[in-house]
Amino acid sequence: MQEGKLLDFVWWEITGKCQLSCDHCYASSGPDGTHGTMTVSDWQRVITQSSEAGATLGQFIGGEPTLHPALPRLVRYALDSGMQVEIYTNLVHVTPELWDLFRLPGVRLATSYYSDQPEEHEAITKRPSFKVTTKNITRAHELGIPIRAGVIGILEEQRSQQAIGLLEQVGIADIGYDDLREVGRGVRENGPGVDQLCGNCGDRQIAISPTGEVWPCVFSRWLPMGNVRETSFADILVSRRFAEITGQLRETFEVRAKCAPDECNPKCGPSCGPACQPQYRTPCNPRKGCSPSYGSCNPDKRLCDPDRSCKPNQCRPKK
Numbered sequence: 256m257q258e259g260k261l262l263d264f265v266w267w268e269i270t271g272k273c274q275l276s277c278d279h280c281y282a283s284s285g286p287d288g289t290h291g292t293m294t295v296s297d298w299q300r301v302i303t304q305s306s307e308a309g310a311t312l313g314q315f316i317g318g319e320p321t322l323h324p325a326l327p328r329l330v331r332y333a334l335d336s337g338m339q340v341e342i343y344t345n346l347v348h349v350t351p352e353l354w355d356l357f358r359l360p361g362v363r364l365a366t367s368y369y370s371d372q373p374e375e376h377e378a379i380t381k382r383p384s385f386k387v388t389t390k391n392i393t394r395a396h397e398l399g400i401p402i403r404a405g406v407i408g409i410l411e412e413q414r415s416q417q418a419i420g421l422l423e424q425v426g427i428a429d430i431g432y433d434d435l436r437e438v439g440r441g442v443r444e445n446g447p448g449v450d451q452l453c454g455n456c457g458d459r460q461i462a463i464s465p466t467g468e469v470w471p472c473v474f475s476r477w478l479p480m481g482n483v484r485e486t487s488f489a490d491i492l493v494s495r496r497f498a499e500i501t502g503q504l505r506e507t508f509e510v511r512a513k514c515a516p517d518e519c520n521p522k523c524g525p526s527c528g529p530a531c532q533p534q535y536r537t538p539c540n541p542r543k544g545c546s547p548s549y550g551s552c553n554p555d556k557r558l559c560d561p562d563r564s565c566k567p568n569q570c571r572p573k574k
Contacts (some may be wrong), residue, residue: 260309263491266462266473267305267505269298269329270318276381279435281474284318286568291465295325297484299332301463304488306336314342314365316473317464327356340501341365343483346391354398363401366392369409371417378410380563393425404428436474452475458501471500 271288273280279456293301305313313333320326321344333340337520342357343365357364366388370376373385393404404427415432420429461472467484469491470476478500481491491497 260459262305262308262310262459263312263460264460265305265310265313266316266460267298267313267329268316268318268462268473269326269465270323271465272322273321273345274321274322274382275316275345278381279379279381279407281436281476282318287306288318289465290323291467293463293465293467295328297467298325298329301483301488302329302333302336302338306333306338308489309551310338311338314341314343319345319347321348321353327352330356330359330362334359337365343553345380345384346388346395347382348387349391354394354464357395357400359400363403364395365403368392368404368406368418368422370414371421372414375410375416387424389425391421396426398448401429402427403431405431405433408432408434438545448512453478458505463488465550471504475504477571 264559268282268291271282271284271285271289272290273284274286276285302313315326315330317323320342326342330340330342339361341363342399346366347362356362368376368388369379370385373383376388377383377384392402404422406415406422408415419430419432422428460472461480462469462475463483464472466478467482469480469483469488471478471480480497480500481494483491486494
């Protein structure tokens with residue numbers, strides 16, 4: 256990475272607290288979660304250093320970031336630092352103050368969605384969330400707030416396509432799809448590992464936890480690179496450990512890219528955020544030499560950028 260431009264995108268995971276208790280939560284967040292040990296001044300320092308490192312987009316995430324009392328202050332601080340902001344929220348409870356915040360220039364929203372049926376949606380979130388989330392998605396769109404939605408496949412016979420259809424009916428144009436990530440409460444059989452990643456980890460993007468730990472991305476929590484409460488963010492980004500971890504990941508995904516279907520583009524969400532598909536689940540362009548299992552083929556990390564989203568089983572030719 257060139258000096259002065261170390262980052263494009265940062266996840267600021269400001270809390271582990273959430274109203275929901277989703278079965279698949281990669282952060283293992285819930286009602287008993289906390290805001291961690293990072294203070295408001297700690298976050299402000301990290302936001303400043305994120306901007307100084309070249310990041311132009313930061314995502315406030317959790318847990319549920321709207322539960323952090325300092326979210327409005329931190330969002331405005333990031334905007335004043337010259338960055339754009341995305342808030343990844345479940346939209347379960349939005350106060351008038353938050354609607355004002357969401358409408359600020361430079362702010363956009365993202366949310367997760369699961370089904371067009373309340374019972375199935377709430378079987379995943381473990382709370383009566385379908386009606387209010389759907390209502391607030393609709394309201395955000397009507398208010399002209401930029402919003403994207405990620406439909407996440409958790410159940411065997413989940414109505415994911417119908418969920419996408421419902422989102423399209425209310426006017427949402429930016430809809431992505433992701434399969435279950437086996438991280439946090441999402442662990443089923445394989446557990447955390449590079450198979451759960453899209454290949455863009457640590458490539459001009461970084462994640463910071465409520466306790467100050469720095470990871471290549473929010474899904475690679477087993478790879479801590481340092482802690483911003485103990486070491487400056489800038490020093491972590493140029494540290495030997497950062498270089499070693501990102502180098503190992505890059506080598507791993509360069510090897511895997513050799514079997515990736517050249518003409519399939521999963522069209523990921525913002526910098527491989529939670530809306531990004533970790534790996535191909537269906538045979539794509541087998542003539543290009545992908546292995547018979549296909550499950551081990553990961554998308555080219557260069558195909559992930561803030562302007563892309565994906566839908567289930569959607570393949571598009573490279574440009």
